[in-house]
Amino acid sequence: MKIARNIAVTRYADYNCAVKYLVEAGLEANYILPPPLTKRTAEIGAKYSPDFVCTPFKTTLGSMIEALEAGADTIIMTYGVCRLGYYGELQEQILRDLGYDFDFINLEEYSTGRKRDYLKAIRRLNPKCNLAKLSIAALEAVKMVEYVDEITGEYYKNCGFDPSGEYKRAYQQFLTAMYTAGAKAEISEAYRQVKRQFQQIPLEKPQRPLRVGVLGEFYTAMDPFSNLETEQKLADMGVEVHRWMNVTNRTLHYSGEKNLNVKIRDLCTYEMGPTSTATIWCAKEYAERGFDGLIHIKSANCTPEIDVMPVLQNISADYKIPVLYLTFDSQSSDVGLMTRLEAFYDMIQMRKKVV
Amino acid sequence: MKNTDKKSLVIGLPRALLFYRYETLWRGFFQELGAQVVVSAPTDRKIMEEGSALAVDETCLSAKIFFGHVKSLVGRCDYILVPRISSTGFRRTMCSRFQGLYDQTRNVFRSSGQKFLAYNLDVQQEASRKMTMYELGRLVGLSSEDHAPEEKDEKTAFLEMGESLGFSHRAIKRAYKRAKRAELRQRRAAAAETEQLYKAEGIKILIAAHSYLIEDAYIGKAVMDFLKKSDVTGIRADLVDREEAIRRSRELSPTCKWEVSREILGSIAMHRDKVDGIILLSAFPCGPDSMVNELLARKVKGVPMLNLIMDGQSGTAGVETRLESFIDIIRFKEGSL
Numbered sequence: 200m201k202i203a204r205n206i207a208v209t210r211y212a213d214y215n216c217a218v219k220y221l222v223e224a225g226l227e228a229n230y231i232l233p234p235p236l237t238k239r240t241a242e243i244g245a246k247y248s249p250d251f252v253c254t255p256f257k258t259t260l261g262s263m264i265e266a267l268e269a270g271a272d273t274i275i276m277t278y279g280v281c282r283l284g285y286y287g288e289l290q291e292q293i294l295r296d297l298g299y300d301f302d303f304i305n306l307e308e309y310s311t312g313r314k315r316d317y318l319k320a321i322r323r324l325n326p327k328c329n330l331a332k333l334s335i336a337a338l339e340a341v342k343m344v345e346y347v348d349e350i351t352g353e354y355y356k357n358c359g360f361d362p363s364g365e366y367k368r369a370y371q372q373f374l375t376a377m378y379t380a381g382a383k384a385e386i387s388e389a390y391r392q393v394k395r396q397f398q399q400i401p402l403e404k405p406q407r408p409l410r411v412g413v414l415g416e417f418y419t420a421m422d423p424f425s426n427l428e429t430e431q432k433l434a435d436m437g438v439e440v441h442r443w444m445n446v447t448n449r450t451l452h453y454s455g456e457k458n459l460n461v462k463i464r465d466l467c468t469y470e471m472g473p474t475s476t477a478t479i480w481c482a483k484e485y486a487e488r489g490f491d492g493l494i495h496i497k498s499a500n501c502t503p504e505i506d507v508m509p510v511l512q513n514i515s516a517d518y519k520i521p522v523l524y525l526t527f528d529s530q531s532s533d534v535g536l537m538t539r540l541e542a543f544y545d546m547i548q549m550r551k552k553v554v
Numbered sequence: 555m556k557n558t559d560k561k562s563l564v565i566g567l568p569r570a571l572l573f574y575r576y577e578t579l580w581r582g583f584f585q586e587l588g589a590q591v592v593v594s595a596p597t598d599r600k601i602m603e604e605g606s607a608l609a610v611d612e613t614c615l616s617a618k619i620f621f622g623h624v625k626s627l628v629g630r631c632d633y634i635l636v637p638r639i640s641s642t643g644f645r646r647t648m649c650s651r652f653q654g655l656y657d658q659t660r661n662v663f664r665s666s667g668q669k670f671l672a673y674n675l676d677v678q679q680e681a682s683r684k685m686t687m688y689e690l691g692r693l694v695g696l697s698s699e700d701h702a703p704e705e706k707d708e709k710t711a712f713l714e715m716g717e718s719l720g721f722s723h724r725a726i727k728r729a730y731k732r733a734k735r736a737e738l739r740q741r742r743a744a745a746a747e748t749e750q751l752y753k754a755e756g757i758k759i760l761i762a763a764h765s766y767l768i769e770d771a772y773i774g775k776a777v778m779d780f781l782k783k784s785d786v787t788g789i790r791a792d793l794v795d796r797e798e799a800i801r802r803s804r805e806l807s808p809t810c811k812w813e814v815s816r817e818i819l820g821s822i823a824m825h826r827d828k829v830d831g832i833i834l835l836s837a838f839p840c841g842p843d844s845m846v847n848e849l850l851a852r853k854v855k856g857v858p859m860l861n862l863i864m865d866g867q868s869g870t871a872g873v874e875t876r877l878e879s880f881i882d883i884i885r886f887k888e889g890s891l
Contacts, residue, residue: 249848251839281650282841288809289845292852307809311644466661469638469674471654500612502841506654508610509661526612 204302204324207231207271209262210240212422213347214446216377217340224381225336226325228273232378233266236424240265241529247293253282254498254528255418258425260290267299273324278307280473281503339383341451346390347377348447353397356441359434360404369396404439409547412485413442414478414511415496416504419527420444426496427533429525429540433494436544441490443481449474466510472503479510486518492547493520499528521547563589563719565671566631568623569596571616572639572652574765575814578740580635582733583712587721592631594623596771601626602866608662615773615837615866616766617651624659633671633719634659640676642707645811646800649842673715677707708734741796748793752828757884760825762791762818762850763835764843767864776870777835777862780877789829791821799824806853812842819846822854831858831884833877838865858884 244261276287287305376389497504605622716726781788799820836843885891
């Protein structure tokens with residue numbers, strides 16, 4: 200009898216807990232959690248990647264190598280609408296050229312437009328997979344993603360106003376619980392607990408705090424390692440940080456390109472790229488709600504997010520809202536980022552006093 | 555929006571990006587409708603610099619050049635054509651830059667008051683539904699392969715564009731039909747002519763580049779000129795029987811989805827044994843090329859390959875040195891040096 204696979208999916212913000220749950224409870228295989236992203240991940244990824252590919256390619260390649268080192272024998276790579284859809288094929292080629300021996304499930308190959316082709320991928324992962332069990336696990340994993348997004352959103356809005364550090368501890372405990380959860384009851388219990396804790400911790404929040412909206416690319420804006428913890432840094436300065444862009448809003452509950460476009464008709468007629476509509480819509484929404492500033496985060500060479508920058512510039516001019524454009528490559532020092540964030544903070548704070 | 559005085563309608567075509575792919579179709583279509591077509595002048599230093607000043611720093615060189623061309627047309631025509639081309643079918647998409655180009659241009663030139671004209675080609679959105687239809691059709695014994703989906707959807711897109719200008723349905727249909735026929739004829743002729751070059755004597759080098767790069771007077775022309783000067787036959791990979799190239803691209807890359815990249819990949823698969831070297835020519839930092847060229851370098855072995863990335867350099871000396879040494883290597887390998 201064949202032993203169960205050791206499956207890995209590259210690190211991606213805090214969503215690996217849901218993948219882990221899906222693999223263990225749904226596919227009944229072992230899940231290998233790749234080590235947290237570090238400077239080393241970025242370095243080995245960049246070393247074997249082509250020069251001017253977008254940065255998530257390099258980070259995920261590094262994470263794949265670390266997963267193989269950690270004992271994975273099967274790697275799953277997602278499909279995608281931009282260059283992401285081509286990541287899998289090239290990354291597999293690079294890893295094979297390096298000499299690694301593993302099984303690669305490139306979901307792009309199975310994205311043929313026929314939904315049932317995904318079944319083939321599932322059968323390949325586990326021929327005896329119980330589809331009923333998998334469906335239930337998938338629903339629970341989706342719930343987990345929703346919880347993680349909701350709690351993460353709440354965390355960055357408030358953590359800057361808690362001098363005790365309890366808020367951060369509660370958040371981290373919640374994430375740990377998500378990574379160790381083995382059943383539905385554990386997931387909902389951890390969620391309830393963190394909600395209770397968040398409500399009980401006293402916050403020293405001014406009546407009208409500085410509010411900054413974070414927008415940008417699907418990977419870099421959401422992954423704290425890739426954006427050098429921009430959100431945490433901002434929050435620590437005493438800012439209420441909002442970010443609409445996450446898997447829940449952009450994928451699970453996405454209201455669709457047409458519905459979002461209604462509001463941004465004057466700026467943009469067509470869909471400009473995978474997350475462009477969302478980014479533009481979100482920027483306008485924050486501007487209308489009177490936010491103090493916007494931060495646009497993208498990885499170096501991200502075509503769709505580069506293309507929306509002229510639109511954001513127009514929003515900035517129309518609503519008189521400052522926008523800080525940040526591009527992240529595989530840099531390891533955050534000193535430059537800190538300087539820019541501090542200057543941005545000073546500027547929006549002075550504006551708030553004047554305006 | 556009824557256009558009463560159709561004779562005065564002036565359409566501007568920026569000589570950049572997809573112009574080189576669709577010139578015959580666009581020119582033909584608007585001329586058939588009785589409009590006047592203005593094309594911007596070939597790229598020069600001024601156009602490139604003005605475009606770079608308008609564009610976001612991180613945009614690719616070709617898009618920067620494009621904005622320079624648009625700027626040179628602003629105020630000289632009623633509309634500037636900037637189509638939004640997203641996909642022409644399943645796994646036949648364009649780089650996402652072309653998806654956003656119309657809206658990006660509109661936003662960059664918002665204060666100029668210039669009007670822009672677009673047609674929207676986006677077949678992939680419908681792709682999954684269509685795949686099912688094809689399958690069902692095959693099950694009951696129907697063959698839908700005779701209908702090229704590309705043409706049908708392009709026609710609809712042109713109809714919508716023409717109607718927005720106030721032309722009659724019939725006139726647009728006729729104009730599109732004639733322009734499309736001319737385009738196909740021109741495309742076939744170019745492919746056949748290029749196919750002859752593979753039989754030429756002497757050293758032959760295949761140049762894998764987007765048409766807007768290799769045909770650009772300021773960027774790609776230097777490469778072609780130098781090859782000619784060195785008695786080497788430079789053959790463009792993109793001038794090829796597109797449908798066959800799209801099929802053959804699978805040999806090198808099963809999941810590549812960019813239509814233009816697939817044509818080039820397929821062309822390399824078809825001709826790699828007939829040439830002495832391959833030049834991968836791309837603009838900095840071209841999204842699809844950044845990955846496809848890496849894959850090519852890893853998969854196509856046994857043919858000398860030169861990866862040439864063009865940025866906005868003002869001199870050609872650097873490029874010429876690299877080409878010269880590449881040609882020397884080929885000659886040395888063949889024992890003629």
